[in-house]
Amino acid sequence: MTDIAAPAPRTNANATVFGVLFAVSGCHLLNDMMQSLLAALYPMLKADYGLAFWQVGLLTFAFQVTASLLQPVIGLYTDKRPMPYSLPFGSASTLFGLLLLATSSTYPLLVLGASFIGIGSAIFHPESSRIARLASGGRYGLAQSVFQVGGNFGTAIGPLLAAFIVVPRGQGSVAWFTVAALLSMVILYQVGAWYSRYRANAAKRPAGAEPMRLPRNTVTVALVVLALLTFSKNIYMVSLSSYYTFYVIEKFGVSVQHSQVMLFIFLGAAAAGTILGGPIGDRFGARTVIWFSILGSLPFTLMMPYADLFWTQVLSAVIGLVLASAFPAIVVFAQELVPGRVGLIAGIFFGFAFGIAGIAAAVLGVVADAKGIEFVYAVCSYLPLLGLLTIFLPNMRRMRGAAH
Numbered sequence: 001m002t003d004i005a006a007p008a009p010r011t012n013a014n015a016t017v018f019g020v021l022f023a024v025s026g027c028h029l030l031n032d033m034m035q036s037l038l039a040a041l042y043p044m045l046k047a048d049y050g051l052a053f054w055q056v057g058l059l060t061f062a063f064q065v066t067a068s069l070l071q072p073v074i075g076l077y078t079d080k081r082p083m084p085y086s087l088p089f090g091s092a093s094t095l096f097g098l099l100l101l102a103t104s105s106t107y108p109l110l111v112l113g114a115s116f117i118g119i120g121s122a123i124f125h126p127e128s129s130r131i132a133r134l135a136s137g138g139r140y141g142l143a144q145s146v147f148q149v150g151g152n153f154g155t156a157i158g159p160l161l162a163a164f165i166v167v168p169r170g171q172g173s174v175a176w177f178t179v180a181a182l183l184s185m186v187i188l189y190q191v192g193a194w195y196s197r198y199r200a201n202a203a204k205r206p207a208g209a210e211p212m213r214l215p216r217n218t219v220t221v222a223l224v225v226l227a228l229l230t231f232s233k234n235i236y237m238v239s240l241s242s243y244y245t246f247y248v249i250e251k252f253g254v255s256v257q258h259s260q261v262m263l264f265i266f267l268g269a270a271a272a273g274t275i276l277g278g279p280i281g282d283r284f285g286a287r288t289v290i291w292f293s294i295l296g297s298l299p300f301t302l303m304m305p306y307a308d309l310f311w312t313q314v315l316s317a318v319i320g321l322v323l324a325s326a327f328p329a330i331v332v333f334a335q336e337l338v339p340g341r342v343g344l345i346a347g348i349f350f351g352f353a354f355g356i357a358g359i360a361a362a363v364l365g366v367v368a369d370a371k372g373i374e375f376v377y378a379v380c381s382y383l384p385l386l387g388l389l390t391i392f393l394p395n396m397r398r399m400r401g402a403a404h
Helices: 018-049 053-080 087-103 107-134 140-169 171-204 216-252 256-284 286-295 298-306 309-324 326-337 342-371 373-380 383-392 396-403
Strands: 003-005 213-215
Touching: 018 053, 018 087, 018 107, 018 140, 018 171, 053 107, 053 342, 087 107, 087 171, 107 140, 107 171, 107 342, 140 171, 140 256, 140 326, 213 216, 216 256, 216 286, 216 309, 216 326, 216 342, 216 373, 216 383, 256 286, 256 309, 256 326, 286 309, 286 326, 286 383, 298 309, 298 373, 298 383, 309 326, 326 342, 342 373
Parallel strands: none
Antiparallel strands: 003 213
């Protein structure tokens, strides 16, 4: 049986480089803000161009295919051939896509613009996740949390900026957001310079200890489990982020403004969970966080379909906090399972997570039309039961202890 290396215990020989972590997190905010503009523009584009729903769907398809499917390919390539200065090219692709969206007068150019934004996202995520890990100083969970929370904020900010800037001023105002792409290019060029220096210095250092070995079957099973856990977490999270406002309006008769405040509370709690999940994983182990965050959210998800308005607000915040803490731990665990393939793993899990969320939103919409929005939440409330699969993940800390 072929074995796959698992990492040696981390060391803190290098201090955490917070400047680099905040730089990639800030650029993650800018990247996800720019890509979230696209969906926010759909109502305006549909009206201005007379698009059918299938044409709107094709815009999403063009973006998600490039953003999701290219990520593992780019991650695998840069694992084998590191490209420290590739990140600014990702921002340049996004900039070009925004210009197409701002200036195009035909539908095919809109599709092309969506594709370039997707390519920019595909280049950004694997390499920036790798750099966050290199800058972690061994605090891998913390690094992933800082990196990921930037994306959370960017996704939340994008639709707000579209509502207050693009919708009142029209399609051409999308070009204003190229300033964000230019800023990202400048920052990521500096990050690339740091990465290049890091690689040069690493080449001068003696090789580390021989890593522990894990059987290939163990790694394969663990990666499948992590993918299923990502599936359960993302399906439930997208059910809230996409349809929560409709749910509380329909069930409790609240105003649109009240529903938006409730959604903001949920998204804020999810951002807090993302921040907390990584450092807790560094302290207690990624496997422990995965257990707690996926399965631990189950009592709250099961209660929410039967809760009144007050407790719905409370439960949604608790669910967001607990469930969102899983993803930094999942990414760290997967990267530890397959050392030397940080870019590939980041590409798979960020791309997989993004693609699943898009598909899930569409499927849940169809179910909501057929059965009602309350039925959707009743069914989705059981998804965290998949957290039981965590039992099949190897205990990396115990195995390292046995090896020493």
